[in-house]
Amino acid sequence: MSLAKKYPKEVKQILAKYPPEHKRSAVMPLLYLAQREGGYITKEAMQDIADTLEISVTDVGAVVGFYTLYHDKKEGKYRMQVCTDLPCALRGADQFMETLCANLGIKVGETTPDGLITLEAVTCLAACDKAPMFQIQSAEGIEYHEDMTVDKTMELIETLKKANVEVK
Amino acid sequence: MSYVLLRHRDIPDINTLNVYKKNGGFEAFKKVVTKMKPGEVTDTVKASGLRGRGGAGFPTGVKWSFIDNKIWPHYVVANADESEPGTFKDREIMESNPFQFLEGVAIASYAVGANAAYVYLRGEFWQVAKFLDEKIAEMEEAGYLGEKLFGTDYSLHIYTHLGAGAYICGEETAMLESIEGKRGMPRIRPPFPAVYGLYGKPTVVNNVETLTNLPMILANGADWYKNMGTPDSAGVKVFSLSGRIRKPGNYELPFGTTFRQLIYEHGGGVLDGRPVKAIMPAGASSSFIVADEKVLDMQMDYATVRTLGADLGSASVIVIDDTVSIDWIINKTIHFFKHESCGKCTPCREGTYWMMHLIEDIRDDKHSTANVDLLLNVARQMQNKCLCPLGEFSTMAVVTGIERFPQDFKESNKQVLTEPA
Numbered sequence: 001m002s003l004a005k006k007y008p009k010e011v012k013q014i015l016a017k018y019p020p021e022h023k024r025s026a027v028m029p030l031l032y033l034a035q036r037e038g039g040y041i042t043k044e045a046m047q048d049i050a051d052t053l054e055i056s057v058t059d060v061g062a063v064v065g066f067y068t069l070y071h072d073k074k075e076g077k078y079r080m081q082v083c084t085d086l087p088c089a090l091r092g093a094d095q096f097m098e099t100l101c102a103n104l105g106i107k108v109g110e111t112t113p114d115g116l117i118t119l120e121a122v123t124c125l126a127a128c129d130k131a132p133m134f135q136i137q138s139a140e141g142i143e144y145h146e147d148m149t150v151d152k153t154m155e156l157i158e159t160l161k162k163a164n165v166e167v168k
Numbered sequence: 169m170s171y172v173l174l175r176h177r178d179i180p181d182i183n184t185l186n187v188y189k190k191n192g193g194f195e196a197f198k199k200v201v202t203k204m205k206p207g208e209v210t211d212t213v214k215a216s217g218l219r220g221r222g223g224a225g226f227p228t229g230v231k232w233s234f235i236d237n238k239i240w241p242h243y244v245v246a247n248a249d250e251s252e253p254g255t256f257k258d259r260e261i262m263e264s265n266p267f268q269f270l271e272g273v274a275i276a277s278y279a280v281g282a283n284a285a286y287v288y289l290r291g292e293f294w295q296v297a298k299f300l301d302e303k304i305a306e307m308e309e310a311g312y313l314g315e316k317l318f319g320t321d322y323s324l325h326i327y328t329h330l331g332a333g334a335y336i337c338g339e340e341t342a343m344l345e346s347i348e349g350k351r352g353m354p355r356i357r358p359p360f361p362a363v364y365g366l367y368g369k370p371t372v373v374n375n376v377e378t379l380t381n382l383p384m385i386l387a388n389g390a391d392w393y394k395n396m397g398t399p400d401s402a403g404v405k406v407f408s409l410s411g412r413i414r415k416p417g418n419y420e421l422p423f424g425t426t427f428r429q430l431i432y433e434h435g436g437g438v439l440d441g442r443p444v445k446a447i448m449p450a451g452a453s454s455s456f457i458v459a460d461e462k463v464l465d466m467q468m469d470y471a472t473v474r475t476l477g478a479d480l481g482s483a484s485v486i487v488i489d490d491t492v493s494i495d496w497i498i499n500k501t502i503h504f505f506k507h508e509s510c511g512k513c514t515p516c517r518e519g520t521y522w523m524m525h526l527i528e529d530i531r532d533d534k535h536s537t538a539n540v541d542l543l544l545n546v547a548r549q550m551q552n553k554c555l556c557p558l559g560e561f562s563t564m565a566v567v568t569g570i571e572r573f574p575q576d577f578k579e580s581n582k583q584v585l586t587e588p589a
């Protein structure tokens with residue numbers, strides 16, 4: 001189903017932000033909308049956005065490929081994006097990440113066998129005073145988790161696991 | 169002294185419309201729209217000495233005066249991309265004092281004759297954007313945004329636009345490309361955005377902190393602002409303090425505050441009581457300042473920091489103690505810039521790639537003189553050749569790190585980062 005049919009109100013609101021002769025500007029917000037389905041963007045969704053904005057699907061694909069928060073592959077339901085950049089690393093983010101990998105039994109970039117968590121190392125998230133920290137990107141959006149410990153993180157993962165068993 | 173920007177620390181609930189209004193909110197905007205000509209607003213901001221807080225430190229009023237009045241419409245873009253490693257001030261301002269920031273956007277828009285303004289937030293600020301959307305809606309409801317404001321002919325709409333994870337979009341022309349729905353790659357300048365900006369129209373791009381100063385400057389006058397800080401660097405600055413420090417965080421202080429005051433009085437000193445080895449005053453883009461007792465007593469303002477062979481930039485002060493080796497630091501900064509290079513210009517795309525491989529070799533216990541010399545050589549070759557500042561920034565820590573801390577690049581260096589206690 002096209003985005004305009006599925007989210008008529010949102011699509012209209014997004015298009016209203018930009019001058020009608022520059023509707024290509026809506027490509028980024030529309031991609032976020034498309035990503036609500038399963039946390040990644042399908043070829044069909046890219047074509048649909050291209051048609052809506054009257055640009056080529058290559059133009060849409062180029063945007064998906066350029067920005068790190070758009071994904072064109074299905075991965076874990078929750079992308080746990082740990083900042084391991086300089087200021088966080090000066091406060092133990094590398095060790096935090098290492099322990100997290102060991103606890104989850106996966107390497108950076110991998111997904112847990114239950115398909116719930118993909119662990120990623122990312123660059124600065126503007127929370128340098130609250131390291132170690134990470135954000136969780138999912139179909140619902142992005143959520144910050146700051147001043148974290150490995151124990152607190154494992155508890156959070158348990159909560160996510162339970163919530164998902166109940167949904168299933 | 170009471171806060172100018174982080175006023176939420178003085179006034180609880182200032183992020184609600186009523187409390188903001190009770191504390192003088194929107195009076196400056198109303199005054200400029202109903203009683204001042206756009207040029208008078210620009211003159212006041214020029215006289216205040218306000219300089220851009222995003223890192224370049226360019227005088228704000230002067231930037232506005234470059235706007236081309238022969239071409240219309242005009243746009244204002246608020247740079248809320250905040251992606252420099254070590255910078256986390258704009259996020260606090262938007263989350264906690266959102267109306268003062270939005271009023272600043274409105275004042276800038278009136279000054280340059282823009283009827284539409286975009287707030288460009290980095291994609292990770294997804295929740296902040298949602299929050300600002302609510303605040304913008306409240307302002308529309310209350311008549312501070314929309315058509316024919318305060319009974320005049322002036323109309324203004326503010327929109328948020330979310331990026332999606334790209335440091336380069338903090339560069340103003342890359343940001344404009346991104347709003348236009350393209351990959352965030354910088355444009356060749358000139359023409360500058362003041363002439364050819366968003367959709368090819370005259371555009372002013374200002375940082376969040378810069379804009380948040382405006383309501384207070386217009387309410388209290390240029391002299392009030394100019395009397396704070398130093399002659400070269402007027403006013404107050406939010407210093408983002410991070411690294412090996414006891415109390416990391418944002419500290420709003422007048423320009424001219426010393427490194428020692430920031431690190432020891434406000435930041436509580438270095439972790440484990442260690443000595444300060446180096447300071448990066450502008451995040452990952454910094455040159456290293458070699459810290460000693462004399463340097464710690466130097467003032468933090470644009471001119472003084474320059475005498476130390478560095479730039480104050482966005483004042484994201486990263487503190488490095490003597491347990492940290494500089495080759496470890498530049499390994500981090502090079503990986504950052506390699507990841508964030510947009511790939512448009514060759515010196516940056518290839519340079520960051522080769523610097524990454526060289527520093528990995530060096531870190532891989534191959535601190536050979538040849539590798540270190542080659543790394544320095546590659547960095548120097550990149551300088552003054554990149555299309556935008558990103559490429560230049562990627563070389564700052566490399567060049568000054570090797571030049572100012574040569575002992576950390578010797579083969580005998582076996583230092584590894586110890587976990588802070």
